[in-house]
Amino acid sequence: MKRNHFISSLMLLAMGLTAYAGETAINASQAYTPLKVYDMAARVDESARSIAITIDLNMADMHLSRDREMVFTPMIISENGADSLELSPIIVAGRNRYYWHMRNPEFDAPGTKVYRAGSKEHAQYKELIDFQPWMNRSTIEMRQESATCCDDPIPYPGPSRHGNVELAVIDTSRPAVEGDFVFTPPVDAGPVVKKIEGSAFVTFVVNRTELKPDYMINRQELAKIINSIDFVRKDKDATITHVHIKGFASPEGPYLNNVRLATGRTETLRRYVRDLYSFPDTTITSSFEPEDWAGLRTWVADSVTPALANRQGLLAIIDGTLEYDARDHALRTYYPEDYAVILKEIYPWLRHSDYTVTYSIRTYTTIDEIRAAYSSDPTRLRAIDFYTLAQSYPVG
Template identity: 55%
Template sequence: MKRIVNLLAALFIASYAAWASGPTADSADIKLYDISVAVDAQARKVRVRIGLDIEKYRVSSEREIIFTPVLVARDRSDSLVFEPVTIAGRNRWYHYLRDGVLDGGDSGIYRAGRKIRAAYDREFAYEPWMGQSVLEMRAETANCCDTPSRLAGPSESGNVPMAEIDVTRPSLDARFVFAPPVDAGPVIKSIEGSAFVTFVVNRTELKPDYMRNRAELAKIIESIEYVRRDSDATITHVHIKGFASPEGPYDNNIRLAKGRTETLRRYVRDLYHFSDSTVTSSYDPEDWAGLRNYVADSLNFSIGHRSEILSIIDGPLGFDNKDLAIKTQFPADYAVILNDIYPWLRHSDYKVTYAIRTYTDIAEIKRVFETDPTRLRNVDFYTLAQTYPEGSDDYCKVFETAVGVYPDDPMLNLNAANIEMRRGRLDQAQSHLLKAGNTALANYARGVLAARRGDYPEAIRRFSSARDAGMPGCDSLIERAKEIRDHSSVTYLVSPVSR
C-alpha cells in the first residue's frame, strides 16, 4: 500500500511554561516552516523533511539549541534517532568555525538569527514497527562546557510530537452476493465416433456382412444402445457424416459419398424406427483436410516429400488436379498414400445427441451431484447450494463443481469468484470475473475484489457502475471507499503558524 503524504505545517510550542519566554537557548521555540513525512510501505521506504526557520531564533552568544528528530514506535518498542540540527549563538558559531567543524557545508550547524532556512531531508528503509509510530523532536540546550540539558516536551519520551504514522487503512466490509444462473434448459449430451464402413468399389449399397462392416456398424449401434439403456436419457438426434478419399474423379466421389452416407442413414433409421428428422446426414466427397493431417502429423508413413505434398494440398489446383499432381510428381509417396492413408479417409463420423431429464427433487439432485454432476442443469447447482450454510465447505464445493461443468456460465463464474475471494485467492477470483459478464452483480463483485486488493479508485468505479445499473446499497460502499482512498497514513499533530 502506497500513501505518500506531503504537507506543509508549522510547529509553535508556546503552551509550556519552561518555553514561554521566547526563542532563546533557555526556552526553545521550535520554528518549523516545513514538515513532510512520506511513507511507502510497499516500496519499503520513509522520507522525512523538516525545515527550520533560523532567522526566528535569538540565542545568547555562548549557547546553542540542539534539535534531534526521533521516530518512536507507538508501543515504545523501537526508535530511530536522526542527525541533530544545531542553532548556535555568535561565539559558539565562531568556535565551530575555528575548529573546522563547518567545513564541507553539511554540518547541520546554523548561526542563530541569520536569514536562512535549514532544510533537513532524510530517506531510510521502512521497518514494520514504523507502520505505527510517532515522529518527535527532542530539544536540548547547552553552552560551550555544559552537558546538553533537555527541554521537556509533552510526549512519553519527553519530546515534542510532530506527526503520527499509521499505515493501517480502514477496511471496507462488503457482503458477497451470490446469484442464480439463467436457466439454460435441459442438459444435452452426445456420443461421437467414427465407423469405417466398407462399400464395394464404385457402389453405394450397404452390405452389413462385407469385410469388417459388422464390427464397424456395431460402433454406431452400441452408442445408440448406451443411451437407450439410460432411463434418464432421450435420444434427440443422430447425425452421420460420410467422407471419401480423394482418388478418382471428383464428380464420382460426390455421387459415392452422398449415396453411401444416405444408405447408412437409412440403415440406422430403419433399425430403430427413428423418424427422418431424428436421423440426418451430410457428406464430404473428398477428405482433403484428413489427408493433410495424416501427411503433416503422422510419421508412421514413409513419405519422402512431405513439404512438397503439403504445398500441393494447400495450393490453388482443383481437387482432381491435386491428386494427379501428387501421383505424377511423387509416385513413390503416392503409393504409400494410396495404400496406407486413403483407406483411413473413407469413414463415417457419427454423433448421437440426447437430453437428460430434469431433476426436480432435491434428494435426486444430491444423488446425481455425487454420481455424475454433468447431468445437472446450471440452475440445479444453485438450488443445491441453497441447502447448505453460505460459505460452508459443501456450499463452496457445489459452486466449484458447477463452474467446472459450465466453465463459461456468467453467474456460475460470479459465484465461484465470490468463493475464491472469501478464501483470499484473489487471482483466481479475477479469472472467474473475466467470464462473469457486465451485469450490475458482476461489477459489484469486481468492486469487492478491487477493494480487497487495495485499489479503491477502481472499487469506486465498479460500485458506481453497479449502482447505475440498478444495484441497491452501493452508495454507502462508494462513500466508504472514498474515505479509505483519501485516508492519510500520516497525521500532523500541530497547527501551522504563519511566517
C-alpha cells in the first residue's frame, strides 16, 4: 500500500533564518537581514523510495553588501548524527557577487541556485532524492554560511545540536496497533447457491433443427444434462432455481444460416429438457453463439493435437478484422491442408451445448442438521452456520 508522509515544518511561516552568536565574530559590515522561509514542505513516498523537498524563499527584505553572499545548504541528518546528506546549495548574493556567478557558472557546484539579494522574486527550491533507511528518523536542517570572493566561508551557527537551523523532522515509524479482538457473528446472507456445469455434444441432421434423441450418440450426450438435473432433484436439501442452455455452432457455412440453426437447435433442446421435467419457461432459459470463433482460437493456439502446420497464419486470420464468412473462406483458401484437419477434427467439438444447473441448499435450523452437513459436505453451510457450530464447542 502506498504511504505518503507529509512532514510539516517546525518553524512558523515567515520564519527567520537568523544569525546566532557564536565563536565567530561578525562585524556590522557582514550583517544581513534574516532570510524569510515563506513556505516549506517535505513528502516521503515509501513505495517510490523518495523524498520530495520544496522550499520557498522570500528574499525581498534580505540585503547584503555588493561583494558578499550567503550560502544556504539544506541537509538531512540522521537522528544519531551518524549519517547525513547535503543537498544542492542556494546562494543569495550581493550585486557584484551575483553577476560574478552569472558570468562564471562553471565554478558553482552542480545544482547550485543563485539569486540576487533584495530581489522581489521567490526562490523556488525543489529537490527529489532517494529515500535511505537511515532517513526513517532524521531532520531537515539549513546550514548558513557567509562568503566573499576571497575569504573562507564564515559559518552562521544555528540553534540545532548540529549548528544549523532545523526546518522539519522526518519520522516514518508507525505506532504499534494494540486493539481488542471483537468477535461479531456473521450475518445471514441467504441460502447457499451451487451450480453444476457441463457440455453436451448433441448432434443434429445437417441443416435441420429437429432434435432426434436416437440420432448418432445423442442418448449419451442428453444423459449428461438429464443426470445433472436428476442429481439435484434427488437431493432432499436442494431446490433447482434455474437451468440455462447455451448452444454453439462451428464457423463453417454462411453466417446467417448458422444463426438460424443455432437459434432453432438451442430452442429445440431447451423445450426437450423443459418438457421432460415440466419446468416453467422462467426456470429454463437458453442463449446461443452462432459461430464459436473463441473456441476455434483456443483449439488452434493451445492444443497439441491435431497437428497444424501454420498455427500463426491461422491465428492471424482468426484474430483479423474480416467478416465471419470471409474469415472462414480465408482459412480454407490460404491453408487448405490445415483447414481439412480443422473441418474434420476441430469443428465437431465446437458444435456443443453448455448447460448450467443452478440450485439452492435449504437453511439448516438445528445444530444437529449443521453437524450432519458439516460431516458430509461443508460447502453446504453458510458462514453463520460455521459460527453456530463453533459456539457449540467448549473454549479451546
